[in-house]
Amino acid sequence: MLLIHCPYCDETLPEAEFTYAGEAHVFRPADPSSQTDDQWEGFLFIRANVRGPHYERWRHLHGCGRFFNAVRDTVSDRFLTTYRAGEPRPALATLTEEPK
Amino acid sequence: MSIEVSSLAPGLLAETPVARVSVLPAKARLSLRARGSAAPIAAALGLGLPDRIGRRAAAGAIEAIRLGPDEWTVLAPAEDAARLIAACAALATSHPHSLVDISGREVTLLIEGSKAAELLTLGCPRDIATIPPGEGRRTLFDGATVVLWRDAEDRFHLDVWNSFASHIAQLLETGCKELAAEPA
Numbered sequence: 001m002l003l004i005h006c007p008y009c010d011e012t013l014p015e016a017e018f019t020y021a022g023e024a025h026v027f028r029p030a031d032p033s034s035q036t037d038d039q040w041e042g043f044l045f046i047r048a049n050v051r052g053p054h055y056e057r058w059r060h061l062h063g064c065g066r067f068f069n070a071v072r073d074t075v076s077d078r079f080l081t082t083y084r085a086g087e088p089r090p091a092l093a094t095l096t097e098e099p100k
Numbered sequence: 101m102s103i104e105v106s107s108l109a110p111g112l113l114a115e116t117p118v119a120r121v122s123v124l125p126a127k128a129r130l131s132l133r134a135r136g137s138a139a140p141i142a143a144a145l146g147l148g149l150p151d152r153i154g155r156r157a158a159a160g161a162i163e164a165i166r167l168g169p170d171e172w173t174v175l176a177p178a179e180d181a182a183r184l185i186a187a188c189a190a191l192a193t194s195h196p197h198s199l200v201d202i203s204g205r206e207v208t209l210l211i212e213g214s215k216a217a218e219l220l221t222l223g224c225p226r227d228i229a230t231i232p233p234g235e236g237r238r239t240l241f242d243g244a245t246v247v248l249w250r251d252a253e254d255r256f257h258l259d260v261w262n263s264f265a266s267h268i269a270q271l272l273e274t275g276c277k278e279l280a281a282e283p284a
Contacts, residue, residue, distance in 0.1 A: 008153065008168070062240040064171070065171070
């Protein structure tokens with residue numbers, strides 16, 4: 001079982017308390033009616049599906065109930081970091097550095 | 101018929117030498133959601149609202165636990181509910197918040213005994229030892245969201261939604277017997 005750090009509760013907890021909620025930093029266009037069908041399709045359906053560090057949303061469903069963001073390596077399943085919703089995307093270079 | 105299925109009567113559920121599970125009498129439960137400073141609402145309720153998720157605060161028979169960044173649950177004797185709601189309603193314009201009476205939603209189980217913490221590991225994926233006595237957490241118990249209050253090293257309260265209560269109660273009853281059957 002994965003252990004996930006909730007940035008709101010500030011505790012590292014079993015995966016069973018959390019639910020996955022898709023890719024993070026996908027923004028709804030401010031003016032949807034100005035979008036073409038292709039742009040709208042991109043917003044709704046097209047995801048990066050990366051192999052490696054993935055910015056994604058999680059929800060601490062059976063806990064504080066909050067959505068937050070995480071960076072998880074999709075190959076090793078290792079969580080590089082978690083951070084609160086609304087905070088800027090952390091640069092990957094700061095996360096993958098070997099601990100000193 | 102639905103009454104029989106969905107509500108447990110207060111009383112003893114299971115008792116063995118190592119653990120004891122009972123259903124507590126009904127209490128008033130209020131769900132408070134508020135952003136920003138909670139101080140005016142805390143003053144209206146007459147208790148200091150806890151500042152960190154999982155902490156509890158009590159004033160007399162009224163007790164509050166913080167469940168999320170903007171969410172608290174307040175427990176009070178049934179006769180105090182109307183007074184607390186009226187006190188907070190007076191703040192509706194100056195400090196917008198939501199205070200909802202959820203008394204009918206849950207039942208509370210009391211779990212105590214020398215193996216109470218071990219009994220909870222039956223359905224709870226979280227390490228029970230990380231919850232210090234005097235605190236509580238919302239967590240998962242065999243698929244159902246519950247609020248687990250740790251009153252002492254070997255005494256817990258478990259707030260369970262009515263629709264899950266009979267399942268959780270049966271599971272705990274089985275667990276009590278299993279723990280008692282283990283060779284010492």
